[in-house]
Amino acid sequence: MTSVSKMDVNKCFPSSFRWSVKDQALLQICSFPVPSVSSEQILVKNECLVFAQMPKRISVSTHYHETGMGEKGDLARNVLDSSHLISVLKFCVAEGCFELGRSYHALIAKIGLDEDGFVGTSLIDMYAKCGDMDSAVALFNQMPHLDVASCNCLISGYASCGLFDEAFSFFMKFDSFGNKPNPYTYSTMLAICGTLSAIEEGKQLHAQVVKMQHLSETAVSNVLLTMYGKCGAMEDAESLFKRLLQRNLISWTAIINGLYKHEDFEKAMRLFCLMRENGIEPNEYTFTIALASCGSVKNLDNGRLLHALVIKRGMALGEFVGTAIIDMYCELGQMDDAEKQFKGMGTLASKVSWNALTKGLVHNEKANEALDAFSEMVRKDAVCDEFTFSIILKACASLPSFTSSQQIHARVVKANFDTNMHVGSSLIEAYTKCGSVEDAERVFSRISVPDVISWNSVIKACSQNTNPRRAISLFRGMIHKGFRPTGSTFLAVLSACSHSGKIQDGLEIFQSMVREFGILPEEAHYSCMVDLLGRSGQLEKALDFINNLPIEPTASIWTPLLAACRCHNNLQMAEFVAKHILALDPNAAPVYVTLSNMYAEARQLVDAENQRKLMKLKEVTKEPGCSWIEVKNKIHKFFSHDRTHPESAKIYNKLNQVMMQIKDKASTNANPLYAEDDSCLYHSEKLAVCFGLISLPAGKPVRVFKNLRVCTDCHMFMKFASMITERVIVLSDNYRFHHFNKGCCSCRDYW
DNA sequence: CTAGGGTTAG
Numbered sequence: 130m131t132s133v134s135k136m137d138v139n140k141c142f143p144s145s146f147r148w149s150v151k152d153q154a155l156l157q158i159c160s161f162p163v164p165s166v167s168s169e170q171i172l173v174k175n176e177c178l179v180f181a182q183m184p185k186r187i188s189v190s191t192h193y194h195e196t197g198m199g200e201k202g203d204l205a206r207n208v209l210d211s212s213h214l215i216s217v218l219k220f221c222v223a224e225g226c227f228e229l230g231r232s233y234h235a236l237i238a239k240i241g242l243d244e245d246g247f248v249g250t251s252l253i254d255m256y257a258k259c260g261d262m263d264s265a266v267a268l269f270n271q272m273p274h275l276d277v278a279s280c281n282c283l284i285s286g287y288a289s290c291g292l293f294d295e296a297f298s299f300f301m302k303f304d305s306f307g308n309k310p311n312p313y314t315y316s317t318m319l320a321i322c323g324t325l326s327a328i329e330e331g332k333q334l335h336a337q338v339v340k341m342q343h344l345s346e347t348a349v350s351n352v353l354l355t356m357y358g359k360c361g362a363m364e365d366a367e368s369l370f371k372r373l374l375q376r377n378l379i380s381w382t383a384i385i386n387g388l389y390k391h392e393d394f395e396k397a398m399r400l401f402c403l404m405r406e407n408g409i410e411p412n413e414y415t416f417t418i419a420l421a422s423c424g425s426v427k428n429l430d431n432g433r434l435l436h437a438l439v440i441k442r443g444m445a446l447g448e449f450v451g452t453a454i455i456d457m458y459c460e461l462g463q464m465d466d467a468e469k470q471f472k473g474m475g476t477l478a479s480k481v482s483w484n485a486l487t488k489g490l491v492h493n494e495k496a497n498e499a500l501d502a503f504s505e506m507v508r509k510d511a512v513c514d515e516f517t518f519s520i521i522l523k524a525c526a527s528l529p530s531f532t533s534s535q536q537i538h539a540r541v542v543k544a545n546f547d548t549n550m551h552v553g554s555s556l557i558e559a560y561t562k563c564g565s566v567e568d569a570e571r572v573f574s575r576i577s578v579p580d581v582i583s584w585n586s587v588i589k590a591c592s593q594n595t596n597p598r599r600a601i602s603l604f605r606g607m608i609h610k611g612f613r614p615t616g617s618t619f620l621a622v623l624s625a626c627s628h629s630g631k632i633q634d635g636l637e638i639f640q641s642m643v644r645e646f647g648i649l650p651e652e653a654h655y656s657c658m659v660d661l662l663g664r665s666g667q668l669e670k671a672l673d674f675i676n677n678l679p680i681e682p683t684a685s686i687w688t689p690l691l692a693a694c695r696c697h698n699n700l701q702m703a704e705f706v707a708k709h710i711l712a713l714d715p716n717a718a719p720v721y722v723t724l725s726n727m728y729a730e731a732r733q734l735v736d737a738e739n740q741r742k743l744m745k746l747k748e749v750t751k752e753p754g755c756s757w758i759e760v761k762n763k764i765h766k767f768f769s770h771d772r773t774h775p776e777s778a779k780i781y782n783k784l785n786q787v788m789m790q791i792k793d794k795a796s797t798n799a800n801p802l803y804a805e806d807d808s809c810l811y812h813s814e815k816l817a818v819c820f821g822l823i824s825l826p827a828g829k830p831v832r833v834f835k836n837l838r839v840c841t842d843c844h845m846f847m848k849f850a851s852m853i854t855e856r857v858i859v860l861s862d863n864y865r866f867h868h869f870n871k872g873c874c875s876c877r878d879y880w
Numbered sequence: 881c882t883a884g885g886g887t888t889a890g
Contacts, residue, residue: 211881215881218881219881245881246881247881248881249881250881250882251881251882252881253881253882254881254882276881276882277882278881278882279881279882280882281881281882281883282881282882283882284882285882285883311882311883312883313882313883314882314883315883316882316883316884317882317883318883319883319884320883320884346883346884347884348883348884349883349884350884351883351884351885352883352884352885353884354884354885355884355885377884378885379884379885380884380885381885382884382885382886383884383885385885386885386886412885412886413886414885414886415885415886416886417886417887418885418886418887420887421886421887448887449886449887450886450887451887452887452888453886453887455887456887456888479887480888481887481888482887482888483888484887484888484889485887485888487888488888488889514888514889515889516888516889517888517889518889519888519889519890520888520889520890522889522890523889523890549889549890550890551889551890552889552890553890554889554890555889555890556890557890558890580890582890583890585890586890
């Protein structure tokens with residue numbers, strides 16, 4: 130739509146319609162675009178699809194254009210009648226052509242059709258849907274007759290502008306306009322209850338609906354189903370669904386979607402099948418949910434079946450269904466199929482399709498491929514949105530790659546997404562993994578509207594890296610600003626308290642978690658508290674804490690106490706704790722290592738050796754772990770520096786070589802990670818040697834790791850030239866590196 | 881004239 134000068138506008142009108150002085154003023158207010166839109170202009174703006182739907186409406190304006198030279202009466206009667214104007218206004222709403230709508234308003238006012246109830250209602254609807262509630266209300270107040278429809282338009286306008294309180298209060302004074310709510314009113318109000326999860330209000334409206342006998346309106350019962358679904362009241366939704374006399378496709382879709390949203394995927398699938406048995410043919414909407422459910426229940430057979438059905442109906446390349454197929458295959462780990470589908474979609478692939486594929490790659494631990502896909506996306510000039518950046522930053526974090534994070538960050542800033550809380554949190558997460566708290570904090574300060582998760586990310590960043598004290602002060606700042614902390618906030622801040630030796634703060638914060646914020650502590654919180662007490666040497670208190678827990682203590686709650694016993698040289702308690710841990714988790718290899726080391730220090734060499742033997746016995750009889758590829762990937766993750774680093778390829782090749790050697794060596798062993806002839810340290814040491822991190826004297830396993838630090842909290846390797854520490858590193862069965870050195874691990878000590 | 885269902889992120 131092009132703006133034209135007043136002269137041009139006047140040319141569009143017959144002489145009798147020339148703008149008066151008053152109109153000229155109106156014209157200025159409206160910053161007038163040309164009121165009659167030619168078909169080409171619409172075509173340019175909205176692509177051919179819209180054009181295909183539009184010929185009748187366009188003919189209104191072109192017709193007006195051509196015949197506009199007639200008499201005023203002709204014009205109003207033949208062309209600019211209310212039904213044509215209403216369809217133009219509808220078009221404006223559908224396409225968001227607010228300016229065009231306003232110009233038509235001027236035209237309508239000019240020919241006096243704004244007195245017409247239907248046209249007036251359409252105008253109110255147009256203003257409301259375009260977000261100009263002031264104008265909508267002004268028009269509403271000017272209307273000579275207020276019917277239900279115009280009231281409904283105002284309510285749905287409030288709703289679409291997010292002004293839900295206004296919608297409710299308007300609904301409450303419905304009577305004062307001499308109108309009774311009709312099915313349309315209830316539909317809109319119930320939809321609002323759905324988005325607000327306002328179940329109580331929803332139920333009251335439900336009662337009214339029944340009383341007014343509007344339940345037989347399928348649209349009303351459908352929105353009731355949706356409302357209950359969104360509020361998580363699936364029992365209500367299902368009982369209503371069962372009682373419905375008429376169910377159409379939308380009713381079925383509403384209930385299936387409700388089940389899907391509440392992760393009852395099996396039931397969602399069952400109802401999908403039932404719907405088809407009832408002779409109702411699913412459409413794209415329904416297929417999208419069904420495909421997603423299939424992905425979530427990890428049912429590949431049904432997934433392929435659905436894929437086939439969708440192909441048969443010619444829907445497989447549609448934007449939503451096509452993307453749902455990509456998503457499903459990603460969820461099922463079938464990345465080849467996902468990529469095949471993506472390629473099949475060709476130019477039909479939207480940015481959401483790109484995002485779905487990238488997300489799949491990241492989740493299937495193919496971070497490098499995800500980065501490649503992102504490069505491809507950029508190369509093809511596909512639009513990157515906040516989702517794209519959020520996803521790709523996760524790839525950067527999982528590598529982790531500092532350089533890539535910085536490069537993506539630059540793009541984020543350029544695209545103005547650095548103020549977005551999702552993107553910001555992902556950036557913080559990535560920088561945290563790369564060990565750069567300064568960057569993380571800087572990113573946080575740029576987020577325009579940080580939410581709890583943004584706060585959690587930045588607190589975690591400080592807590593896990595250099596600055597536990599800062600984490601605590603950020604936590605206090607967050608509370609001060611009125612944010613409601615979550616379970617993970619407390620996890621991060623309690624760990625910070627533990628690392629900075631702030632015992633009292635830790636205890637107080639833990640209490641406030643329950644008392645002030647009503648958050649039920651989970652296993653990890655208890656474990657954190659045991660760590661807090663134990664680290665500071667209050668072993669008895671820690672033991673008391675465990676003994677008085679409201680839940681049965683687990684191995685991971687006992688474990689920090691064992692570390693504390695080692696740290697504070699309490700062999701007696703260590704034995705006691707070890708017994709508990711092994712009773713709960715007989716395969717807890719680190720327990721043997723700790724005990725063995727402690728016995729060795731206490732010069733109880735026979736006991737020390739026994740622990741070693743016990744451990745080996747356990748390890749050898751254990752089931753083989755995951756596949757070699759997985760092991761390789763995990764180890765690579767820990768050792769890799771940066772994929773963009775020139776040394777990267779070299780390191781990777783070398784890693785491959787070593788892994789092949791280890792594999793050969795281990796092929797005779799039950800658990801390939803632990804060689805029989807050597808200590809369990811063998812492989813991790815060998816890898817470290819391989820990267821030049823330590824030198825290994827011949828014939829003797831060495832436990833001196835120079836310049837290599839590993840943090841048990843964030844599982845990151847750090848190299849520090851100046852530091853030499855004696856430590857033992859065990860590659861445990863979950864393939865994380867645990868270290869058991871004298872003096873507890875605390876990142877703070879390393880910097 | 882006004883109302884009802886769907887995809888991606890931290």
